[in-house]
Amino acid sequence: METLSLILQLAWTFFLVGAFTFGGGYAMLSLIQTQVVVAHQWLSESAFTDIVAISQMTPGPIGINTATYVGYSVLYEATGLQWMGVVGSAAATLALMLPSFIIVLAIVHFYTKFKDSSLFEGTMGWLRPTVVGLIAAAAVILVVRVAWAGCVPAFSVVRENFVDWKSWLLLGAAFAACYWGKINPILIILAGAVLGLLLY
Protein backbone atom coordinates (compact mmCIF):
# COMPACT_ATOMS: atom_id res chain seq x y z
CA MET A 1 0.00 0.00 0.00
CA GLU A 2 2.79 2.35 0.95
CA THR A 3 4.64 1.33 -2.20
CA LEU A 4 1.61 2.04 -4.35
CA SER A 5 1.25 5.53 -2.94
CA LEU A 6 4.98 6.10 -3.54
CA ILE A 7 4.57 5.06 -7.18
CA LEU A 8 1.61 7.41 -7.58
CA GLN A 9 3.53 10.28 -5.98
CA LEU A 10 6.48 9.59 -8.25
CA ALA A 11 4.25 9.52 -11.35
CA TRP A 12 2.48 12.73 -10.32
CA THR A 13 5.81 14.48 -9.72
CA PHE A 14 7.11 13.55 -13.16
CA PHE A 15 3.80 14.46 -14.78
CA LEU A 16 4.22 17.98 -13.35
CA VAL A 17 7.83 18.11 -14.50
CA GLY A 18 6.72 17.13 -18.02
CA ALA A 19 3.96 19.73 -18.04
CA PHE A 20 6.04 22.64 -16.78
CA THR A 21 9.44 22.40 -18.42
CA PHE A 22 10.00 24.38 -21.52
CA GLY A 23 13.29 24.51 -23.31
CA GLY A 24 14.81 21.08 -23.14
CA GLY A 25 16.63 18.67 -20.91
CA TYR A 26 18.74 21.03 -18.87
CA ALA A 27 15.79 23.16 -17.80
CA MET A 28 14.12 19.91 -16.78
CA LEU A 29 17.01 18.78 -14.60
CA SER A 30 16.68 21.67 -12.16
CA LEU A 31 12.96 21.02 -11.79
CA ILE A 32 13.53 17.28 -11.19
CA GLN A 33 16.21 18.15 -8.66
CA THR A 34 14.01 20.50 -6.63
CA GLN A 35 11.21 17.91 -6.59
CA VAL A 36 13.18 14.73 -5.97
CA VAL A 37 16.05 15.95 -3.80
CA VAL A 38 14.67 19.01 -1.99
CA ALA A 39 10.88 18.62 -1.77
CA HIS A 40 10.43 14.84 -1.41
CA GLN A 41 13.97 13.94 -0.30
CA TRP A 42 13.77 10.66 -2.18
CA LEU A 43 17.44 10.87 -3.20
CA SER A 44 20.55 12.57 -1.84
CA GLU A 45 22.25 15.41 -3.73
CA SER A 46 25.27 13.25 -4.59
CA ALA A 47 23.14 10.34 -5.79
CA PHE A 48 21.29 12.76 -8.05
CA THR A 49 24.52 14.22 -9.45
CA ASP A 50 25.72 10.72 -10.36
CA ILE A 51 22.42 10.02 -12.09
CA VAL A 52 22.70 13.21 -14.16
CA ALA A 53 26.28 12.37 -15.19
CA ILE A 54 25.27 8.91 -16.36
CA SER A 55 22.19 10.29 -18.15
CA GLN A 56 24.44 12.65 -20.09
CA MET A 57 26.84 9.89 -21.05
CA THR A 58 24.28 7.40 -22.31
CA PRO A 59 22.34 7.74 -25.55
CA GLY A 60 18.81 9.06 -25.47
CA PRO A 61 17.21 12.32 -24.38
CA ILE A 62 18.64 13.44 -21.06
CA GLY A 63 15.22 14.13 -19.50
CA ILE A 64 14.03 10.59 -20.25
CA ASN A 65 17.27 9.05 -19.00
CA THR A 66 17.09 10.96 -15.74
CA ALA A 67 13.42 10.08 -15.18
CA THR A 68 14.13 6.39 -15.83
CA TYR A 69 17.10 6.34 -13.48
CA VAL A 70 15.42 8.34 -10.70
CA GLY A 71 12.29 6.14 -10.91
CA TYR A 72 14.42 3.02 -10.56
CA SER A 73 16.49 4.38 -7.69
CA VAL A 74 13.56 5.70 -5.64
CA LEU A 75 11.58 2.45 -5.77
CA TYR A 76 14.65 0.26 -5.31
CA GLU A 77 15.78 2.24 -2.25
CA ALA A 78 12.29 2.06 -0.76
CA THR A 79 11.64 -1.66 -1.32
CA GLY A 80 15.02 -3.31 -1.97
CA LEU A 81 13.45 -5.10 -4.96
CA GLN A 82 14.90 -4.77 -8.47
CA TRP A 83 11.60 -5.45 -10.20
CA MET A 84 9.99 -2.64 -8.20
CA GLY A 85 12.78 -0.44 -9.55
CA VAL A 86 11.67 -1.34 -13.07
CA VAL A 87 8.06 -0.44 -12.18
CA GLY A 88 9.25 2.89 -10.78
CA SER A 89 11.25 3.73 -13.89
CA ALA A 90 8.34 2.89 -16.18
CA ALA A 91 5.97 5.01 -14.07
CA ALA A 92 8.30 8.02 -14.02
CA THR A 93 9.12 7.84 -17.74
CA LEU A 94 5.53 7.42 -18.94
CA ALA A 95 4.25 10.14 -16.60
CA LEU A 96 6.92 12.53 -17.88
CA MET A 97 5.76 12.03 -21.48
CA LEU A 98 2.01 12.21 -20.89
CA PRO A 99 1.58 16.04 -20.87
CA SER A 100 3.66 16.36 -24.06
CA PHE A 101 1.43 13.81 -25.70
CA ILE A 102 -1.73 15.77 -25.07
CA ILE A 103 -0.26 19.15 -26.03
CA VAL A 104 1.74 18.05 -29.09
CA LEU A 105 -1.23 16.12 -30.48
CA ALA A 106 -3.31 19.30 -30.23
CA ILE A 107 -0.56 21.26 -32.02
CA VAL A 108 -0.07 18.67 -34.76
CA HIS A 109 -3.82 18.56 -35.35
CA PHE A 110 -3.79 22.32 -35.82
CA TYR A 111 -0.71 22.07 -38.06
CA THR A 112 -2.28 19.45 -40.33
CA LYS A 113 -5.44 21.49 -40.65
CA PHE A 114 -3.95 24.92 -41.30
CA LYS A 115 -0.65 24.01 -42.94
CA ASP A 116 -1.63 25.49 -46.28
CA SER A 117 -3.32 28.66 -45.07
CA SER A 118 -1.46 31.87 -45.92
CA LEU A 119 -1.70 33.12 -42.34
CA PHE A 120 -0.03 29.98 -41.01
CA GLU A 121 2.60 30.06 -43.75
CA GLY A 122 3.29 33.71 -42.90
CA THR A 123 3.78 32.92 -39.21
CA MET A 124 6.03 29.96 -40.02
CA GLY A 125 8.10 32.28 -42.20
CA TRP A 126 9.04 34.03 -38.97
CA LEU A 127 9.34 30.91 -36.88
CA ARG A 128 11.69 28.96 -39.17
CA PRO A 129 14.61 31.44 -39.07
CA THR A 130 14.13 31.69 -35.31
CA VAL A 131 14.59 27.93 -35.01
CA VAL A 132 17.82 28.24 -37.03
CA GLY A 133 19.05 30.67 -34.36
CA LEU A 134 17.93 28.37 -31.53
CA ILE A 135 19.76 25.40 -33.02
CA ALA A 136 22.87 27.54 -33.51
CA ALA A 137 22.63 28.53 -29.85
CA ALA A 138 22.36 24.86 -28.80
CA ALA A 139 25.63 24.18 -30.63
CA VAL A 140 27.37 27.31 -29.30
CA ILE A 141 26.43 26.46 -25.70
CA LEU A 142 28.21 23.11 -26.06
CA VAL A 143 31.40 24.91 -27.18
CA VAL A 144 31.57 28.25 -25.36
CA ARG A 145 30.72 29.17 -21.80
CA VAL A 146 29.71 32.78 -21.13
CA ALA A 147 30.25 34.33 -17.72
CA TRP A 148 28.96 37.84 -17.07
CA ALA A 149 30.96 40.21 -14.89
CA GLY A 150 28.52 43.08 -14.70
CA CYS A 151 27.90 44.00 -18.32
CA VAL A 152 31.09 42.44 -19.65
CA PRO A 153 30.87 38.92 -21.03
CA ALA A 154 33.83 36.58 -20.58
CA PHE A 155 34.08 33.61 -22.94
CA SER A 156 35.77 30.30 -22.25
CA VAL A 157 35.80 26.94 -24.01
CA VAL A 158 33.70 24.17 -22.43
CA ARG A 159 36.55 21.84 -21.49
CA GLU A 160 34.35 18.80 -20.82
CA ASN A 161 33.38 18.79 -24.49
CA PHE A 162 36.58 20.18 -26.02
CA VAL A 163 39.45 18.55 -24.21
CA ASP A 164 42.27 19.72 -26.49
CA TRP A 165 43.12 20.65 -30.12
CA LYS A 166 42.17 17.18 -31.33
CA SER A 167 38.57 17.91 -30.36
CA TRP A 168 38.48 20.75 -32.90
CA LEU A 169 39.80 18.44 -35.61
CA LEU A 170 37.07 15.95 -34.76
CA LEU A 171 34.46 18.71 -35.00
CA GLY A 172 35.75 19.80 -38.42
CA ALA A 173 36.06 16.27 -39.75
CA ALA A 174 32.58 15.32 -38.56
CA PHE A 175 31.08 18.43 -40.15
CA ALA A 176 32.80 17.74 -43.46
CA ALA A 177 31.79 14.08 -43.42
CA CYS A 178 28.15 14.90 -42.71
CA TYR A 179 27.74 18.05 -44.82
CA TRP A 180 29.80 17.36 -47.92
CA GLY A 181 30.36 13.61 -47.54
CA LYS A 182 26.65 12.91 -46.81
CA ILE A 183 27.79 10.12 -44.50
CA ASN A 184 25.18 8.69 -42.14
CA PRO A 185 25.29 10.59 -38.78
CA ILE A 186 25.08 7.29 -36.87
CA LEU A 187 28.32 6.13 -38.51
CA ILE A 188 29.94 9.47 -37.69
CA ILE A 189 29.04 9.10 -33.99
CA LEU A 190 30.46 5.57 -33.94
CA ALA A 191 33.63 6.83 -35.67
CA GLY A 192 33.87 9.54 -33.00
CA ALA A 193 33.71 6.89 -30.25
CA VAL A 194 36.43 4.78 -31.90
CA LEU A 195 38.67 7.81 -32.48
CA GLY A 196 38.14 8.86 -28.87
CA LEU A 197 39.39 5.47 -27.70
CA LEU A 198 42.40 5.66 -30.02
CA LEU A 199 43.38 9.30 -29.42
CA TYR A 200 42.90 9.66 -25.66
Place this chain on the structure above:
Amino acid sequence: MEGKKVSLLQIFGVFAKIGAFTIGGGYAMIPIIQREMSKRGWISDEELPDIVALSQSAPGVMAVNISIFAGYRLRGVAGSIAATLGSVTPSFLIILAIAAFFSAFRDNPLVERAFRGIRPVVVALILVPMVNMAKKACTTWWKWLLAAAALVLVALLNVSPIYILLVVIVLGFSVSYYSGKWKR
Protein backbone atom coordinates in the same frame (compact mmCIF):
# COMPACT_ATOMS: atom_id res chain seq x y z
CA MET B 1 0.60 11.19 -45.42
CA GLU B 2 -0.69 10.01 -48.73
CA GLY B 3 0.17 6.81 -50.53
CA LYS B 4 1.44 3.63 -48.96
CA LYS B 5 0.68 3.14 -45.31
CA VAL B 6 3.74 2.82 -43.12
CA SER B 7 3.55 -0.03 -40.61
CA LEU B 8 3.61 0.79 -36.90
CA LEU B 9 6.40 -1.71 -36.36
CA GLN B 10 8.49 0.08 -38.95
CA ILE B 11 7.87 3.43 -37.26
CA PHE B 12 8.86 1.90 -33.91
CA GLY B 13 12.03 0.42 -35.42
CA VAL B 14 13.19 3.60 -37.15
CA PHE B 15 12.59 5.72 -34.05
CA ALA B 16 14.37 3.18 -31.85
CA LYS B 17 17.37 3.58 -34.15
CA ILE B 18 17.07 7.37 -33.90
CA GLY B 19 16.72 7.23 -30.09
CA ALA B 20 19.72 4.94 -29.67
CA PHE B 21 22.01 7.49 -31.29
CA THR B 22 20.63 10.68 -29.80
CA ILE B 23 23.36 11.73 -27.41
CA GLY B 24 23.03 14.86 -25.33
CA GLY B 25 19.58 16.13 -26.23
CA GLY B 26 16.87 16.76 -28.76
CA TYR B 27 18.93 18.87 -31.18
CA ALA B 28 21.39 16.04 -31.70
CA MET B 29 18.43 14.03 -32.93
CA ILE B 30 17.68 16.32 -35.89
CA PRO B 31 20.37 15.14 -38.35
CA ILE B 32 19.50 11.50 -37.68
CA ILE B 33 15.77 12.14 -38.08
CA GLN B 34 16.43 14.02 -41.29
CA ARG B 35 18.54 11.19 -42.67
CA GLU B 36 16.32 8.30 -41.61
CA MET B 37 13.02 9.91 -42.55
CA SER B 38 13.85 11.64 -45.82
CA LYS B 39 15.56 8.45 -46.99
CA ARG B 40 12.20 6.73 -46.70
CA GLY B 41 10.26 9.66 -48.12
CA TRP B 42 8.41 10.10 -44.82
CA ILE B 43 9.11 13.78 -44.53
CA SER B 44 10.00 16.68 -46.81
CA ASP B 45 12.89 19.03 -46.12
CA GLU B 46 10.38 21.86 -45.71
CA GLU B 47 8.55 19.98 -42.98
CA LEU B 48 11.51 19.41 -40.66
CA PRO B 49 11.98 22.99 -39.40
CA ASP B 50 8.21 23.15 -38.81
CA ILE B 51 8.34 20.00 -36.71
CA VAL B 52 11.29 21.32 -34.70
CA ALA B 53 9.69 24.74 -34.17
CA LEU B 54 6.31 23.41 -33.08
CA SER B 55 7.81 20.64 -30.92
CA GLN B 56 9.79 23.29 -29.08
CA SER B 57 6.67 25.30 -28.45
CA ALA B 58 5.22 22.51 -26.29
CA PRO B 59 6.50 21.60 -22.82
CA GLY B 60 8.40 18.42 -22.05
CA VAL B 61 11.30 16.54 -23.58
CA MET B 62 11.96 17.87 -27.07
CA ALA B 63 12.98 14.50 -28.51
CA VAL B 64 9.68 13.04 -27.33
CA ASN B 65 7.74 15.95 -28.78
CA ILE B 66 9.47 15.55 -32.14
CA SER B 67 8.63 11.83 -32.11
CA ILE B 68 4.97 12.48 -31.29
CA PHE B 69 4.76 15.07 -34.06
CA ALA B 70 6.56 13.03 -36.72
CA GLY B 71 4.75 9.81 -35.76
CA TYR B 72 1.40 11.54 -36.05
CA ARG B 73 2.24 12.79 -39.54
CA LEU B 74 2.85 9.17 -40.55
CA ARG B 75 0.03 7.23 -38.93
CA GLY B 76 -2.04 9.47 -36.65
CA VAL B 77 -2.27 8.87 -32.91
CA ALA B 78 -1.14 5.23 -33.22
CA GLY B 79 1.88 6.40 -35.20
CA SER B 80 2.81 8.95 -32.55
CA ILE B 81 2.62 6.29 -29.82
CA ALA B 82 4.79 3.91 -31.88
CA ALA B 83 7.35 6.65 -32.60
CA THR B 84 7.54 7.79 -28.99
CA LEU B 85 7.86 4.29 -27.53
CA GLY B 86 10.47 3.56 -30.19
CA SER B 87 12.58 6.61 -29.42
CA VAL B 88 12.62 6.06 -25.64
CA THR B 89 13.00 2.25 -25.56
CA PRO B 90 16.79 2.13 -26.19
CA SER B 91 17.60 4.67 -23.50
CA PHE B 92 15.12 3.07 -21.12
CA LEU B 93 16.79 -0.34 -21.49
CA ILE B 94 20.33 1.08 -21.32
CA ILE B 95 19.60 3.09 -18.17
CA LEU B 96 17.87 0.13 -16.51
CA ALA B 97 20.88 -2.05 -17.25
CA ILE B 98 23.25 0.56 -15.85
CA ALA B 99 21.09 1.20 -12.78
CA ALA B 100 20.80 -2.50 -12.05
CA PHE B 101 24.25 -3.82 -12.94
CA PHE B 102 26.93 -1.31 -13.81
CA SER B 103 27.04 1.29 -11.09
CA ALA B 104 30.72 1.83 -11.94
CA PHE B 105 29.87 2.83 -15.54
CA ARG B 106 30.68 6.50 -15.04
CA ASP B 107 34.14 5.80 -13.66
CA ASN B 108 35.05 3.45 -16.49
CA PRO B 109 37.99 5.09 -18.31
CA LEU B 110 37.07 3.46 -21.63
CA VAL B 111 33.64 5.11 -21.56
CA GLU B 112 35.15 8.48 -20.76
CA ARG B 113 37.66 8.18 -23.61
CA ALA B 114 35.01 7.22 -26.14
CA PHE B 115 32.95 10.22 -25.07
CA ARG B 116 35.88 12.58 -25.53
CA GLY B 117 35.64 11.63 -29.19
CA ILE B 118 31.84 11.73 -29.37
CA ARG B 119 31.15 15.14 -27.80
CA PRO B 120 32.80 17.35 -30.47
CA VAL B 121 31.21 15.19 -33.16
CA VAL B 122 27.77 15.87 -31.71
CA VAL B 123 28.36 19.62 -32.06
CA ALA B 124 29.16 19.15 -35.76
CA LEU B 125 26.04 17.05 -36.24
CA ILE B 126 23.90 19.82 -34.75
CA LEU B 127 25.50 22.40 -37.06
CA VAL B 128 24.82 20.50 -40.29
CA PRO B 129 20.99 20.58 -40.21
CA MET B 130 21.21 24.16 -38.97
CA VAL B 131 23.13 25.18 -42.10
CA ASN B 132 20.70 23.26 -44.31
CA MET B 133 17.70 24.88 -42.65
CA ALA B 134 19.27 28.34 -42.81
CA LYS B 135 19.66 28.04 -46.58
CA LYS B 136 15.92 27.43 -46.91
CA ALA B 137 14.52 29.55 -44.08
CA CYS B 138 16.69 32.68 -44.16
CA THR B 139 15.57 34.11 -47.48
CA THR B 140 15.78 37.83 -46.65
CA TRP B 141 18.14 39.98 -44.58
CA TRP B 142 15.65 40.43 -41.76
CA LYS B 143 15.22 36.67 -41.45
CA TRP B 144 18.99 36.38 -40.94
CA LEU B 145 18.67 39.10 -38.32
CA LEU B 146 15.91 37.14 -36.59
CA ALA B 147 18.11 34.02 -36.49
CA ALA B 148 21.06 36.04 -35.16
CA ALA B 149 18.87 37.66 -32.50
CA ALA B 150 17.61 34.25 -31.31
CA LEU B 151 21.20 32.98 -31.16
CA VAL B 152 22.43 35.93 -29.10
CA LEU B 153 19.45 35.90 -26.73
CA VAL B 154 19.81 32.19 -25.93
CA ALA B 155 23.57 31.66 -26.04
CA LEU B 156 24.70 34.96 -24.50
CA LEU B 157 21.83 36.21 -22.41
CA ASN B 158 20.40 32.87 -21.24
CA VAL B 159 16.86 33.69 -22.34
CA SER B 160 14.62 30.61 -22.44
CA PRO B 161 13.79 29.59 -26.05
CA ILE B 162 10.10 29.33 -25.23
CA TYR B 163 9.76 33.09 -24.63
CA ILE B 164 11.50 33.80 -27.92
CA LEU B 165 9.21 31.41 -29.78
CA LEU B 166 6.08 32.88 -28.18
CA VAL B 167 7.08 36.45 -29.07
CA VAL B 168 7.94 35.44 -32.65
CA ILE B 169 4.65 33.55 -33.05
CA VAL B 170 2.67 36.61 -31.93
CA LEU B 171 4.75 38.98 -34.10
CA GLY B 172 4.70 36.75 -37.17
CA PHE B 173 0.98 36.11 -36.83
CA SER B 174 0.11 39.81 -36.47
CA VAL B 175 2.32 40.91 -39.35
CA SER B 176 0.93 38.19 -41.64
CA TYR B 177 -2.62 39.01 -40.58
CA TYR B 178 -2.33 42.73 -41.27
CA SER B 179 -0.31 42.44 -44.46
CA GLY B 180 -2.91 39.96 -45.70
CA LYS B 181 -5.71 42.43 -44.99
CA TRP B 182 -3.76 45.18 -46.67
CA LYS B 183 -3.49 43.30 -49.95
CA ARG B 184 -7.21 42.64 -50.01
